[in-house]
Amino acid sequence: MSRAVRTGLWLVLLCYLAIPAWAAKPATRGLFTDRSGTIHRWRIDDAHTLYWDDAPYVPVGGMFASKYLESPTEETWKADISALEVIKSNGILDLYLLAPNGITRVPPAALQKLIDYLDAAGFRYGLSINDRPANPLVGYVVSPDTYRIGDIAMSGTQTVQVSAARSIAYALISSALSRVVEAGRVPVREGRASVPVSVREGRSYTLLFLPEKTASRASGEPLPDVWDGFDEYRDRLVRYLSQVRFGPGFRFYLDPFGRKLAIKSESARLLPTGPIFRMQYENWLRTRYRTVGQLNFAWGLRGRGASTFENATQMIPFWYGNRGQAAVYDPARSLYLNADVGNSRLWSDFQEFRDRSIREAMSLMSDILKSTVADVPVVYSWSQHSSIFSNPTESGYDGLGIEAYGSGKSLVTDAAAYTFAQAEEAGKTLWCVVTGTQTSEDPKKSQLGFASREAMAEHLRWLRDMGAKGFFLFGLQLLPEDTWKSYALTGDPKQLGWLSGFKRELESDAGFAAYRPRVFFFPTNLFPPSRISEIRPGVWWVPTLRRGVRLDLGDQMSGYLIQEQDGPRAYLWSNGETQKIDIPITKGQEVQAFGPDGTPIPVGKRPRLTLEVGPEPVQIKGLAAEDVFPMQIAASAMSEFERLLKVAQARRLEVKPFEDTLKGVKTLYKFNEGTAAIIYGSIKTPLQILRSALTPFLWMEGEQPTSHTFDEVALNEGCSNGAYLKLFNQDAPGDEGYSATYEFSLGTEAEYTLWLAGSPQNSPEYSPFLWSIDNAAWQGVADTAPTQSYGQGFAWTRVGAAQLTRGKHTLRLRIAQSRAQPSPAWAASIDALVLSRSPFNPDGIKKPGVD
Numbered sequence: 052m053s054r055a056v057r058t059g060l061w062l063v064l065l066c067y068l069a070i071p072a073w074a075a076k077p078a079t080r081g082l083f084t085d086r087s088g089t090i091h092r093w094r095i096d097d098a099h100t101l102y103w104d105d106a107p108y109v110p111v112g113g114m115f116a117s118k119y120l121e122s123p124t125e126e127t128w129k130a131d132i133s134a135l136e137v138i139k140s141n142g143i144l145d146l147y148l149l150a151p152n153g154i155t156r157v158p159p160a161a162l163q164k165l166i167d168y169l170d171a172a173g174f175r176y177g178l179s180i181n182d183r184p185a186n187p188l189v190g191y192v193v194s195p196d197t198y199r200i201g202d203i204a205m206s207g208t209q210t211v212q213v214s215a216a217r218s219i220a221y222a223l224i225s226s227a228l229s230r231v232v233e234a235g236r237v238p239v240r241e242g243r244a245s246v247p248v249s250v251r252e253g254r255s256y257t258l259l260f261l262p263e264k265t266a267s268r269a270s271g272e273p274l275p276d277v278w279d280g281f282d283e284y285r286d287r288l289v290r291y292l293s294q295v296r297f298g299p300g301f302r303f304y305l306d307p308f309g310r311k312l313a314i315k316s317e318s319a320r321l322l323p324t325g326p327i328f329r330m331q332y333e334n335w336l337r338t339r340y341r342t343v344g345q346l347n348f349a350w351g352l353r354g355r356g357a358s359t360f361e362n363a364t365q366m367i368p369f370w371y372g373n374r375g376q377a378a379v380y381d382p383a384r385s386l387y388l389n390a391d392v393g394n395s396r397l398w399s400d401f402q403e404f405r406d407r408s409i410r411e412a413m414s415l416m417s418d419i420l421k422s423t424v425a426d427v428p429v430v431y432s433w434s435q436h437s438s439i440f441s442n443p444t445e446s447g448y449d450g451l452g453i454e455a456y457g458s459g460k461s462l463v464t465d466a467a468a469y470t471f472a473q474a475e476e477a478g479k480t481l482w483c484v485v486t487g488t489q490t491s492e493d494p495k496k497s498q499l500g501f502a503s504r505e506a507m508a509e510h511l512r513w514l515r516d517m518g519a520k521g522f523f524l525f526g527l528q529l530l531p532e533d534t535w536k537s538y539a540l541t542g543d544p545k546q547l548g549w550l551s552g553f554k555r556e557l558e559s560d561a562g563f564a565a566y567r568p569r570v571f572f573f574p575t576n577l578f579p580p581s582r583i584s585e586i587r588p589g590v591w592w593v594p595t596l597r598r599g600v601r602l603d604l605g606d607q608m609s610g611y612l613i614q615e616q617d618g619p620r621a622y623l624w625s626n627g628e629t630q631k632i633d634i635p636i637t638k639g640q641e642v643q644a645f646g647p648d649g650t651p652i653p654v655g656k657r658p659r660l661t662l663e664v665g666p667e668p669v670q671i672k673g674l675a676a677e678d679v680f681p682m683q684i685a686a687s688a689m690s691e692f693e694r695l696l697k698v699a700q701a702r703r704l705e706v707k708p709f710e711d712t713l714k715g716v717k718t719l720y721k722f723n724e725g726t727a728a729i730i731y732g733s734i735k736t737p738l739q740i741l742r743s744a745l746t747p748f749l750w751m752e753g754e755q756p757t758s759h760t761f762d763e764v765a766l767n768e769g770c771s772n773g774a775y776l777k778l779f780n781q782d783a784p785g786d787e788g789y790s791a792t793y794e795f796s797l798g799t800e801a802e803y804t805l806w807l808a809g810s811p812q813n814s815p816e817y818s819p820f821l822w823s824i825d826n827a828a829w830q831g832v833a834d835t836a837p838t839q840s841y842g843q844g845f846a847w848t849r850v851g852a853a854q855l856t857r858g859k860h861t862l863r864l865r866i867a868q869s870r871a872q873p874s875p876a877w878a879a880s881i882d883a884l885v886l887s888r889s890p891f892n893p894d895g896i897k898k899p900g901v902d
Contacts, residue, residue, distance in 0.1 A: 075097075076097070076477070076478065076479055076480060077445045077478075077479045077480070078094055078095065078096065078097075078479070078480050079094065079095040079428070079449050079479045079480045079481065079482075080092070080093065080094035080095070081093050081094075081421060081426040081427065081428070081449075082426055083301070083425060083426050083427050084425075084426075085297060085298050085299045085301065086296035086297060086298050087298070087299070089299060091103060091104050091299070092104060092105065093108075093427070093428065094480075095428070095449060095450070095480040095481060095482045096480060097480055097567065098518075098520070098564065098565050098566060098567040099471075099474055099480070099481060099482055099483035099518055099520050099567070100482070100520045100564045100565075101302075101303075101428060101450070101482045101484075101520065101521070103302065107520075107564035108175070108302065108521075109520055109521055109522075109557055109563070109564065110145030110175060110302070110484070110521045110522065110523065111143070111145055111521075111522045111550060111551075111553060111554035111557065112138075112143050112144070112145030112146040112147075112522070112523055112524070112527065112550070113143075113146060113523050113524035113525065113526045113527035113540065113550075114146070114147060114149055114179070114486075114487065114523055114524070114525055114526035114527060114528075114529065115134075115135070115138075115146040115147065115148055115149065115526065115527045115528050116149045116151055116526065116528055116529050116530040117131055117148055117149065117150060117151075117165060117528075118130050118131050118528075118530065119131045119161060119164075119165055120148065120149075120150040120151070120154075120157045120161060120162065120165065121150065121151045121152060121530060123157070123158060123161040128164075131165065131528075132168065134527070134528050134541045135168070135169075135172065135174075137541050137544055137547070138527055138541065138547060139172060139173075139174070140544075141544050141547035141548050141550075141551055142547070142548065142550075142551030142554065143527070143547055143550055143551055143554075144173060144174050144175055145174070145175050145176070145521075145523070146174060146176055146177075146523070146527055147176060147177035147178065147179050147303075147305055147486075147523060148165065148166075148169075148176060148177070148178050148179060149179040149181055150162075150179070150181055150182075151181070151530050153180075153181055153182035153183065153309075154178070154179075154180045154181060154182050154288075154291065154292075155182050155287055155288060155291045156182075159291060159294040159295055162295055163294075163295050163296065166295065166296075166297060166298065166301075167298070169298075169300055170298030170299060170300045170301075173300070174300050175300045175302050176300050176301060176302060177301075177302050177303040177304065177305050177430070178301070178303075178304055178305065179305040179306055179310070180288070180304060180305065180306055180307045180309075181306060181309055181310055182284075182288065182307070182308075182309060183273075183275035183280075183284065183308055183309045184275045184276050184277065184279075184280025184281060184283060184284035184308075185280060185283055185284065185287075186275075186276040186279050186280030186283070186325070187265045187266070187273035187274065187275070187276060188265065188266040188273065188274040188275060188276040188277075188318070188321070188323060188325075189217070189263065189264065189265050189266070189276070189323065189324055189325065190263065190264075190266065190321040190322045190323040190324050190325075191220055191261045191262070191263050191321065191322045191324065191367050192261060192262055192263075192264060192266075192317050192320055192321050193261055193320045193321075193322065193367070193368060193369070193370070193371045193375070194261075194317060194320050194371065195259050195369065195370065195371060195374045195375030195376070196374055196375075196780055196782050197782050198213070198219075198259065198260045198261060198262060199257060199258065199259050199260070200257065200258040200260075201255075201257045201258075202255055202257075203223075203248060203250060203255065203256040203257065203258060204250065204252075204253075204254070204255055204256070205250065206248060206249045206250050207247075207248065208245050208246065208247055208248075209245070209246045209247075209248055209258055210243055210244075210245055210246075211239075211243065211244040211245075211246060211258075211260050212242060212243060213239060213242065213243075213244060213260070213262045213264075214242045215242075215264050215265060216239040216242075216244075216262035216263055216264040217238070217239060217263045217264070218236055218237065218238045218239055218244070218262075218263045219236065219237060219239060219244045219246075219260040219261060219262050219263065220234070220235070220236045220260070220261045220263070220367045220380050220382065221233075221234065221235060221236070221237070221246050221258060221259065221260040221261070222234045222258075222259045222260075222369045222376055222378060222380060222387060223248050223250075223256055223257075223258055224256060224257045224258070224259060224376050225254065225256055226254070226255040226256060226257060227254055227255070229376075230376075230378075230389070231369070231376060231378045231387050231389070232256070233248065233249065234378070234380045234386070234387035235380075235385065236380070236382050239262070239263075244260070246258060246260070259369050259375060259376060261367060261369070263324060266317065266318040266321050267318070268309075268311060268313070272309070274312075274314075274318055275308050275309060275312075276323070276325055276328075277308065277408070277409055277412040277413075278323065278325055278327045278328035278331060278408065278412075279323075279325035279326065279327040279328060281327075281412055281415075281416075285416065285419060288307070288416075288420075289419060289420075289423050289424060292420070292424040292425075293423070293424055297425050297427075301425060301427055302427060302428070303427050303428045303429070303430050303449075303450070303482075304417075304420055304427060304428070304429045304430065305430050305431075305432065305452065305486060306430070306431060306432055306452075307413070307416045307417065307420065307429065307431075308412075308413065308416070308431075310432060311432060311434045311454070312409075312413075312431065312432075312434060312439070313434035313435045313437070314405070314406070314409070314435070314437065314439070315434075315435060320371050322367060322368075322401065329361070329364040329365070331404075331408060332364045332401075332404055333360045333361050333363075333364050335404045335408075336360050336363060336364070336400070336404075337360050339400070340360075343356070343357055343358070343359060343360060343363070344356075346360070346363055349395075349396045349400070350363070350366075350390070350395050350396055350397040350400070351390045351391030351392065351393075351394045351395035351396075351397070352366075352379065352388050352390055352395075353388060353389045353390065353391065354388055354389065355386075355388065356388065357381075358384070362381065362383055362384075365381060365382055365383050366379045366380070366381055366388075366397070367379060367380045367381075367382065368390070368397055368398065370390075370392055371398070372762075372763065373392075373759075373763075374760070374762075377389060377390050377391070377392040378390055379397070406437060406438040406439050407438070409439045410438065410439045410440075410441070410442060410447075413431060413439065413442075413447065413448055414442060414444065414446060414447025414448055415447070416429075417429035417446075417447050417448040417449065418446055418447060428449035428450050428482055429448045429449050429450070430448065430449065430450035430451065430452050430482065430484060430486065431448050431450075431451060431452065432451075432452035432454050432486045432487065433451045433452060433453060433454060433466070433469065433470040433473065434454065436469045436473070436575065436594060436596065437596075438596055440470075440473045441473050441476055441477065441596060442477050442478060442479075442481075443477070443478040444478045444479070445478055445479045446479075448481075449479075449481060449482055450474075450481050450482030450483065450484055451470050451473060451474050451481055451482075451483060451484075452470070452484055452485065452486030452487070453466060453467050453470045453471075453483065453484065453485045453486065453487075453488070453514060453519055454466060454470075454485075454486060454487045454488070455467050455485065455487075455488045455514060456487075456488065456489055456490070456491055456492045456525075457490065457491070458490055458510060459509075459513065460513065460585075462488070462510065462513045462514055462517075463513055463514075463516075463517045463583070463585075463591075464580070464581075464583045464584075467485075467513070467514050467517040467518075467519065468517060468583045468591060468593045468594070469593070469594060470483065471483055471517055471518040471519075471568070471570070471593065472570060472572065472593035472594055472595060474518075475570055475593075476572075476595060476597075482520065482521070483518050483519055483520055483521075484519060484520060484521030484522075484523070485511075485514050485519045485521060485522045485523055485524075486523050487523065487524075487525040487526075488510070488511075488514060488522070488523075488524055488525060489524065489525045489538055490510070492525075494534045494535060494537075496537045496538070497537060498537060499536070499537045499538075499539075499540075499542055499543050499546075500537070500538070500540050500543055500546045501546060501549070504549040504552065507546065507549045507550065507553065508549070508552070508553050508556070511553050515557070515563075516568065516589070517568060517591070518566075518567060518568050520564070522553070524540065524550065525538055526538055526539060526540070527539065527540055527541055527547075528541050568589050568590070568591055569589060569590040569591070569648070569649055570590075570591050570592075570593045571586070571590075571591070571592050571593070571622065571668060571670070572593060572594070572595035572597070572613060573592055573593070573594060573595065573599070573611065573613075573622070574594075574595055574596075574597055574598055574599030574611060574613055575594045575595065575596060575766075576598045576599060577599050577600075577601050577611055577766070577773075578594075578611075578766060578768060578773070579765070579766035579767045579768060579773075580594060581767060581768060581769070581843065582594070582768055586647050586667050586668070587647060587648055587667070590647065590648055590649070592668070595613070597613055597614065598613075599611040599612060599613040600612045600613075600676045602621065602623070602676060602679055604623065604680075604681065604684060605684040605687065605688065606626070607625065607626055607627060607630065607684075607687070608623060608624065608625055608626060608630075608632075608664065608681070608684070609623075609624060609626055610622055610623035610624065610668075610679065612675075612676045612679065615672075617672070618672065618673060619672075619673075619674065619675060619676070620670055620671070620672050621670065621671040621672075621674060621676070621679045622668040622669070622670055623662075623664055623668065623669055623671065623679070623681075624664060624665065624666055624667060624668045624669070625664045625665050625666055626666075628665075629663055629664065629665035629666075630663070630664055630665075630683065631661065631662070631663050631664075631683075632661070632662055632663075632664055632681035632682070632683050632684075633659045633660070633661050633662075633681060633682045633683065633724075634659060634660040634662070634671070634674070634678075634679060634680065634681055634682070635658060635659050635678075635680070635682065635724035635725065635727065635728075636654070636658050636659055636660055636674075636724075637658075637678070638658065640673060640674065640678075641673050642654055642660055642671065642672065642673040642674060643671070643672040643673055644660055644662060644669060644670065644671050644672070645669065645670040645672070646669055647667035647668060647669065649670075652669070658724055659682070659724055677728070680727060680728045680731070682722075682724065682727040684727075684731060685722070685727040685728065685730045685731040686722070686727070688731055688734055688735065688738055689716075689722070689730060689731075689734065691738065692709075692713065692734050692737070692738045692741065693713065695738070695741045695742065695745055696709050696710065696713060696741065698745055699741060699744065699745060702745075704744065704745075708737070709737055709740075709741055712733065712734060712737045713734075715733075716730055716733050716734060744798065746899060746900075747799075747887060747888045747889040748885055748886070748887050748888075748889075748891060748898075748899050749795060749797065749803075749885065749886040749887075750771075750883060750884075750885055750898050750899075751793055751795060751883065751884040751885075751886075752771060752772045752774075752883060753771075753775050753776045753791075753808070753809060753880075753881030753882045753883050753884060754772065754774040754775055754776045754881075754882075756776065756791040756792055756793050756881075757792045757793055757794045757861075758791075758792045759776060759790065759791035759792065760784070760789050760790055760791075761776050761777060761778040761789060761791055761879070761881075762777055762778050762779060762780060763776075763777050764776060764777070765777040765880075767842065767843065769841070769842030769843050769845070769896070770842060770845065770882045770883075770896060771808065771882050771883040771896040771898075772883075775809065775845075775880050775881060775882040776791060776809075776880065776881040776882075777879075777880050778818075778866060778877055778878060778879045778880070779876060779877070779878045780876065780877045780878075781874075781875065781876045781877075782877075783869070783877070784866075784867075784877065788821075788865045788866050788867035788868075789865070789866040789877055789879070790863060790864060790865045790866070791863070791864045791881060792861060792862070792863050792864075793861070793862045793863075793864075793884065794859065794860070794861050794862075795859070795860055795861075795862065795886070796858060796859050796860070797855055797856070797857055797858065797860065797886070798857060799857060799888065800855065800856045800857050801854075801855070801888035802852055802853070802854050802855075802888065803852065803853060803854075803855050803886040803887060803888050804849060804850075804851075804852045804886070804887045804888075804891065805822065805824075805849075805850040805851055805852065805853065805862070805884065805885070805886055806838075806847055806848065806849055806850060806884065806885040806886075806887065806891060806893065807820065807832075807847070807848050807850050807864075807881065807883075807884055808841075808845060808846070808847050808848075808881075808882040808883040808884070808885075808893070808896075809845060809846070809848075809879065809880040809881040809882045809883075810844075810845070810846075810878070810879045810880045810881075811837050811840070811844070811845075811846040811848070812832045812835040812836075812837070812846075812848045813835045813836050813837065815870060815871035815872045816870055816871075816872065816873065816878065817870050817878050817879055817880075818866045818868060818869060818870045818877050818878055818879045819831065819832065819835075819866075819868065820832055820850070820864055820865070820866065820879065821864070821865040821866075821867055822850055822851065822862070822863065822864050822865070823862075823863045823865070824853050824855070824860055824861065824862050824863075825860055825861055826861070827853070829865065830851055832848060832849075832850050832851065833849055833850060833851040833852075834848065834849045835848065836848075838893055839893040839894070839895070841893075841895040841896065842882075842895070842896070845880065845882055847893035855886075862884070864881065866879050882896075883896070
């Protein structure tokens with residue numbers, strides 16, 4: 052019996068009853084006329100199931116890379132037919148065709164011949180177009196850590212080695228002044244560019260250079276230029292497919308712009324230089340900003356700024372994130388401009404336009420294929436959590452393909468949960484189908500397919516339970532055969548039988564077509580992917596790109612508020628034991644509450660909402676962020692404030708300001724529904740100061756340095772404050788190494804022990820730290836063996852000790868060498884730092900209290 056059935060029929064009903072009315076969306080539908088003139092109606096429902104001729108179509112099969120479509124000969128035809136006969140004889144009738152070299156490179160007659168065979172043999176098939184515009188995507192790659200030459204001390208010509216580039220834009224940076232002194236652009240010939248530099252004797256300079264090169268996928272294939280190449284590709288594809296007549300077995304198109312369309316790694320930092328891209332970007336900027344002056348202000352451009360909107364699209368920034376130099380190069384005017392990076396929308400504007408226009412190209416191509424060739428669903432394989440897969444309209448593509456590789460729960464947490472979440476948030480109903488899955492994507496995998504029937508079934512059940520309504524393995528027949536011999540199930544027909552058995556399991560599940568897992572959304576701007584979890588059977592916490600607001604709920608609870616289509620919705624959960632809370636409600640507010648399974652919680656007639664909150668999230672609808680305030684938080688804070696004040700009085704500390712605060716609060720406010728939040732706001736900061744004054748520990752968050760040259764602040768709920776400072780870079784740093792600086796103040800002179808929570812110092816997978824306080828000599832870590840491990844790969848390490856005076860100090864941490872294994876890289880993390888003048892016993896992310 053399937054897991055979906057085991058959870059009970061109540062779950063199927065719950066998935067509908069618990070979904071609010073605002074979730075209703077236009078049903079995707081169409082009419083396909085096959086070559087015989089027969090009309091086939093299709094639609095996609097809210098459960099992400101594709102219905103064909105009024106019956107659920109839940110395919111179970113795989114990718115079929117055709118030898119005949121790669122090289123149409125009699126020999127390859129016989130090889131394909133032989134493989135297809137094996138597939139059919141083992142009960143599999145669903146597949147999608149892949150032309151390894153792109154569909155428009157196949158003679159139309161060859162595709163027609165293979166399609167005729169599939170129709171005659173009773174197969175149901177999709178067509179993976181696997182093609183792209185003739186123009187590859189070309190642009191400047193902004194990666195300051197990768198493309199740089201440091202320690203330049205002499206004038207002359209610097210030779211830059213850079214392969215596969217047309218030109219480079221460069222900036223010469225004065226290390227002493229930290230500003231651009233020269234900038235320009237030079238051509239690249241035979242992998243080299245010559246940059247003339249003029250420097251002042253006795254000073255050091257760094258050359259940043261940005262190569263203009265072709266963007267590529269992880270496979271090495273060039274990314275398509277969906278801007279400058281769209282018109283040519285649209286005409287070529289439509290012209291080609293119009294020569295093919297599809298029969299009754301045709302079900303869908305897959306990936307009109309090639310497999311695994313994604314903007315990752317270097318391509319995420321690439322600024323296209325094509326004229327159509329820049330024209331469209333210019334029009335978008337004109338719509339966003341009424342004047343060039345407003346754009347210059349928003350982009351933080353100092354001095355002359357951009358002269359026109361067209362000029363703005365030519366700007367090349369020398370920074371990405373918090374790395375590089377705060378300047379842009381304007382090739383049209385051969386000058387550089389300083390920029391206010393902290394307040395610049397240059398990158399966010401570019402990324403918003405880029406993703407939106409890619410999504411619009413995907414949707415436009417989908418609409419063209421359905422209106423001019425054959426009206427069947429168009430599916431794109433999901434490749435990253437990106438807005439290009441968040442179609443908010445009622446037109447465009449009709450499905451998202453799950454690409455999940457691995458085993459067990461990771462199939463969901465690494466891929467399927469993202470795909471399903473983006474299908475849920477689409478502006479219309481989308482088909483959610485697995486377009487590629489296996490235990491691995493590594494060509495060196497030794498096990499052919501799956502180890503057993505049960506292993507295959509369990510693998511597919513994870514995807515089924517996350518909402519997949521179709522299953523295509525990678526694969527049935529794959530090319531090149533020598534590379535993918537451990538994946539092609541035609542090499543082990545019994546596995547085709549296992550796959551057919553899973554198909555029968557689905558067919559015996561009467562409720563499966565209507566099954567829809569319940570999901571709650573968490574905002575990725577606040578929480579890391581590790582939050583993806585199954586709260587209860589069939590109820591999942593999944594990510595959304597919509598931005599959320601973190602709720603201030605003290606230490607014992609956590610929560611966030613996110614805007615839904617019917618208004619704001621808050622999610623709250625306990626960080627420890629289940630606790631009872633009361634949230635005040637203003638007269639006239641229409642408030643609703645729901646438990647972790649989506650069932651309503653009675654609000655009651657009193658002017659407060661009473662809830663029991665445990666580690667599973669409860670929802671509150673109808674309150675703004677500032678209104679979601681449990682009275683118990685204020686009561687607990689007040690109690691702690693009074694307790695710590697007594698401790699401070701017993702130690703004969705100066706506490707009059709705190710006594711005055713307490714007296715003022717008690718005089719002005721009587722604790723009730725209307726004053727709890729005000730009382731908390733009045734004592735929150737004094738309470739923090741009192742805690743700090745009474746504890747012999749100084750706790751600093753690793754992700755909050757004064758300055759740093761690490762890569763990013765990464766979110767992780769298992770860390771202190773939900774984040775940490777992360778370094779992972781395969782490029783060697785300059786002489787100073789990668790570093791982070793923390794400024795702090797101490798109220799007591801003493802010997803302090805420095806503790807670091809972060810990457811384990813005895814692991815070869817991480818780089819070792821050096822440390823220095825107040826410009827003292829660099830020291831290594833005293834005790835490299837971790838005192839305590841916690842979270843996902845973090846540990847507490849005793850770094851060393853130093854005698855420190857009262858007042859301000861500066862701590863510097865430095866990474867000066869790469870890790871030992873598995874591959875050369877500078878890798879480190881800093882979650883928290885503690886300076887202690889008394890014995891300290893680490894306890895994960897729990898901060899020490901006051902005795």
